[in-house]
Amino acid sequence: MDEAEPFTYDGGIVSPGETRNVRYTVSETYLGDAVRMPVTIVNGERPGPTVFLTAAAHGDELNGIEVVREVAHEWDHDGLAGTLVCLPVLNVPAFLAQERYLPIYDRDLNRSFPGDPDSTSAKRMAHEIFRNFLAPCDVGLDFHTSTRGRTNMLHVRADMDDPEVARVANAFASNVIISSGGPSGSLRRELSDSGVPTITIEMGEAHRFQRPLIDSALESVRSVLAEFGLRSSDTVRWPGWRTVIDDTGEKTWIRADSGGLVDMHYHRGDLVYEDDVICTITNPFKTENTLMRAPFTGLLVGILENPLVYPGNPLCHLVRLDDRTQRAIEWNRRADDDDW
Numbered sequence: 001m002d003e004a005e006p007f008t009y010d011g012g013i014v015s016p017g018e019t020r021n022v023r024y025t026v027s028e029t030y031l032g033d034a035v036r037m038p039v040t041i042v043n044g045e046r047p048g049p050t051v052f053l054t055a056a057a058h059g060d061e062l063n064g065i066e067v068v069r070e071v072a073h074e075w076d077h078d079g080l081a082g083t084l085v086c087l088p089v090l091n092v093p094a095f096l097a098q099e100r101y102l103p104i105y106d107r108d109l110n111r112s113f114p115g116d117p118d119s120t121s122a123k124r125m126a127h128e129i130f131r132n133f134l135a136p137c138d139v140g141l142d143f144h145t146s147t148r149g150r151t152n153m154l155h156v157r158a159d160m161d162d163p164e165v166a167r168v169a170n171a172f173a174s175n176v177i178i179s180s181g182g183p184s185g186s187l188r189r190e191l192s193d194s195g196v197p198t199i200t201i202e203m204g205e206a207h208r209f210q211r212p213l214i215d216s217a218l219e220s221v222r223s224v225l226a227e228f229g230l231r232s233s234d235t236v237r238w239p240g241w242r243t244v245i246d247d248t249g250e251k252t253w254i255r256a257d258s259g260g261l262v263d264m265h266y267h268r269g270d271l272v273y274e275d276d277v278i279c280t281i282t283n284p285f286k287t288e289n290t291l292m293r294a295p296f297t298g299l300l301v302g303i304l305e306n307p308l309v310y311p312g313n314p315l316c317h318l319v320r321l322d323d324r325t326q327r328a329i330e331w332n333r334r335a336d337d338d339d340w
């Protein structure tokens with residue numbers, strides 16, 4: 001069997017059996033101080049693949065931070081076969097400002113990969129992160145939430161046409177997988193294209209720790225690590241039901257037909273049937289109601305949280321289900337109800 005290998009980055013080597021917390025300089029402030037990103041590298045005593053876990057590429061998306069921190073600092077890593085590279089806060093300036101994008105120029109760090117050492121501040125930062133901590137890995141998990149003011153059910157975004165990526169996505173064991181290559185410059189796309197199969201996990205809303213979602217994601221991380229042989233104590237999960245939505249599958253952001261205040265009648269993750277009234281938009285006098293109906297039977301993958309809309313603002317993200325998945329969901333929901 002191969003020997004376990006050290007993990008190296010600019011300025012450091014982490015030996016097998018060693019865990020190291022690093023504050024890695026990715027940029028400088030206006031005052032010339034270092035902008036330092038927290039990194040934890042857990043190098044197992046036994047050989048195996050290297051897996052990265054990243055969060056807060058968008059600075060206000062917090063759920064994933066707690067997932068990454070718990071994996072790094074609360075799990076028992078005795079017997080780990082491989083290495084975990086844990087980056088709970090990728091976008092430090094945006095995190096400090098509690099904004100989605102890098103402050104000042106509003107650059108999206110998650111459109112700046114793989115980065116460039118001679119380009120914008122975002123691309124320089126992305127370059128440092130990419131080359132030191134992401135490109136040397138074998139598998140990647142990148143945690144996100146919905147944009148501020150909306151919320152997502154926990155789901156995976158992955159290029160299911162790529163068998164290596166599909167292996168990671170299936171092992172994560174979420175009910176819903178939305179298949180796409182992902183936008184150019186996104187961490188997931190650029191890593192997958194350079195041979196590190198990477199998925200995005202969307203979970204909940206910005207500015208929150210949402211414990212049930214965090215716990216569920218942690219179970220799924222165990223499942224991925226089991227699939228790739230890092231932890232023999234865990235097993236690969238099956239989520240009970242699964243739907244994979246590809247480019248041909250029907251999915252739509254339902255947008256407001258009038259401005260007003262929104263009364264949402266469903267929660268994220270709910271099944272709605274064709275013609276169900278998903279939400280009602282009212283004027284300030286409650287004299288006019290606009291009923292927004294489901295154009296087809298499907299799953300509410302995302303919904304708005306902030307109940308104020310202009311015409312054209314998104315209300316919910318609805319994806320069509322095939323009959324088999326619909327029946328599986330109905331059966332699972334009934335089983336859940338029986339538990340009470």
Ligand SMILES: [Zn+2]
Nearest residue numbers: 058061144145
């Ligand atoms: Zn995000």
